[in-house]
Amino acid sequence: MSATVQSSAAIAPSRRFGGMFAGNARAVIERGLRATMSSNYLVVLSGFFEPVFYLLSMGVGLGGIIGSIEVDGTSIAYGAYIAPALLAVSAMNGAIYDSTWNVFFKLNFGKLYQTMLLTSLGPLDVAIGEITLALLRGGVYAIGFLIVMNIMGLVLSPLAILAIPAVILIAAGFASIGMAFTSYMKTFQQMDWLPMVMLPMFLFSATFFPITIYPPAIQIMVECFPLWHGVEIVRMLTTGAITPMIWVHLGYYAVMLSVGVVVVARRLRALFLD
Amino acid sequence: MSFSSRLRNVAMTIGFFAVEHPSLLDYVFVSEPVIRAKNIVKKYDEFVAVDGISFEVQRGESFGLLGPNGAGKSTTMKMIAAVSTRTSGSLEVLGMDPNTDGPAIRSQLGVVPQEDNLDQELRVRENLLTYGRFFGMSRAEVATRADELLEFAQLTDRANSKVEPLSGGMKRRLTIARSLMNDPQMLLLDEPTTGLDPQARHILWDRLFRLKERGTTLVLTTHYMDEAEQLSDRIVVVDKGAIMAEGSPAQLIRQYSSREVLEVRYGSDKNASVAKKIADIGERQEILPDRILIYSDNGERDLAEITKRGHHPTTSLVRRSSLEDVFLRLTGRSLVE
């Protein structure tokens, strides 16, 4: 018997996490990168164009009509106003897609996670690996988008470089909540309701126009949406109009991320091991 | 498969594995339980999938769980594989508790699930590589191992193919190759040949037989008695989440059935009425909707007796008892429904 145990190549997983974690999230990330290379690199690559097309359409087309817009007393081009919002929106969309549809599909149809859990991996390895992959991709898109913004002259402050970590934080916040949500979902039909939550956030979170046009009651409602805080963070960074409010927005995401992670950690067993 | 080709296979197998496993004899003759299950129960809300079953599996043994669909076989396998938390009872796999030592136990297991869950986004060989990496094996190690196992699974020429176009038999072999990446102490196979054509089944059985010869502990579930007979040293028959009987295939047949079975058919309308008139023939009878089964030591003699009484069946058949008969006897129901 001892011969077999020694000859086994597997690393000895730790008991500390009650069988939840083997410290090998890296293998999950590797698998994701390999799958991207092997079968869907075009799709992944194409994801970069989505916000860029939006920016070209809205920034140039609509910008030509609207011209400039007042933000906190200073006037900026409409393109420079919506670009950071589109960046935050794409971070949200990417993170939500990866943590809901993608997870739901791999869990219920591809059975990919079940396969991973037949090995010495624990649920935590899988969750960390998948979220890291999503954030990695989001980060790369963000860099690309900032380059396009810069070429179009829509980057108004050198602080814009901080938008990259900010976008990753935003994506992480949405991904953790998305995964927590998915852990309760059983059918496709339930998943269908997701766009009904995403669409109003996309339309009303100061993406295309300032929330000051709303009556105060509605303004407060919008200020509760996570996307609004994300848009504000990125907009402050790319326009350079930073106020102390940024700490509130960042705090919002810190709380969102923590809540999401706690729920996901609790639900992992239900999600993967029941 | 002819005797000579079987011999050749055995010779090849020993040649193939002797390099890796010089102490083949260790596995075969050491008796020590690798699974100890006592009264394990699994409930999903109100539904009881497994209802207090107990068994032990020895190292090097080939152990079969036989039962119809929904008997609780797959759930039992999942609990052993540490991917389903049991509700109560005690379970030890390789001396550890699956509820708390999941990753450690799984690092020593190979699992072949009921449905092929190969990674469709990856190529054939990549499936093996990434799977090995999940166990924390080094890149060099997974590469060598993957090539060896592609050879074993007779898939070397499909190494760079996509998964989807593979035939059912190939997918199964790839799944088995994948489960061997970590050089497991024990292999769990859930319905390994369900849905395969006869030829693909035989190829697969041959591969599994080699693993058995090599000393790998095999635990398999099946609802095919021929499969159980082919591959298992010892079987437990499960039904509705509980164990009905236990023993080697031969023992079970001896204990629960007769040597021979005579099957006679009179058409679905008449079977029951004829059965009443020949009720005294044989040791025991089972009246199924489509046929009557008569258990005895000499089926030909009984058939002659029935014919003599003037009940000419539309078709008749004399065969040896199988595990199917054991199951019928134990549960009153047919195995494949």
Added chain:
Amino acid sequence: MTSVAEIKADAENSRRWGWWYVAELRLREMRGYVSYVVTSSFGNPLMYLLALGVGLAHLIPAGIDGVPFLVFVAPALLMSTILSIGAEEGMYPVLGGFKWHKIFFAIHATPITPGQIVGGFLVHLTIRFTFTAGVFFGFLVAFGAVPLATGWLMIPIAILGAFAILTPLASYSAGIDDDRGQFALIQRFVVMPMFLFSGTFFPLSQVPDWLEWVGWVSPLWHATQLGRTVSYGLNEPLWLTVTHGGVLAAYAIIGAYLMHRAFVKRLTR
């Protein structure tokens, strides 16, 4: 024993009504997500109108084309909503019927012909589009964005536009063997640019010249311009209005022909 003549007479029934049996089946299949269809049919127009027709309009006080922004954008919102459902229905539901749940093969195993499968598919969608477009139109009227008298013509225009985009896509989807993410690519490089660069939220003239062709080939632009004509009487030459209708009809008819051909090919190969 039934005679050949009797069998043929029996099959005549499904020959005549086959298209409707198919449509009926698809209506039944919708039951699983009917609450979603209904909610989104009411929710989407409300949200789009509030956000773009009311919110964004604040930034464009002068309006466009001599009408308020709300009036300008209203036909575009209706058209883009219905046409995007059309694009969606031309992709996964078609491939799924051949590849995953294989329902088209199951139907074809009955006396129903491929043509009737295509017909039933389109009839079902006509019902769905009519409902969703009708609700949307109701909201537009309530917001005072369209006149009732001529504006209702937007509903048939939207259905024609949806078919103009759906049928060519469906003819492609029916031929796919291996799903390698083609739909994601079509969505991103064909459907979305069509929606973003074809004079929906702003006149096509705002788009850089080298991108204007996107509008010209996009069913959405033609449908939207027609919608504007029947809604607020868009000022454009008659030949152009006729062209819009002609382009949409051509897309839909040629698309339906190709779709039928692709279905026959896939079902009988």
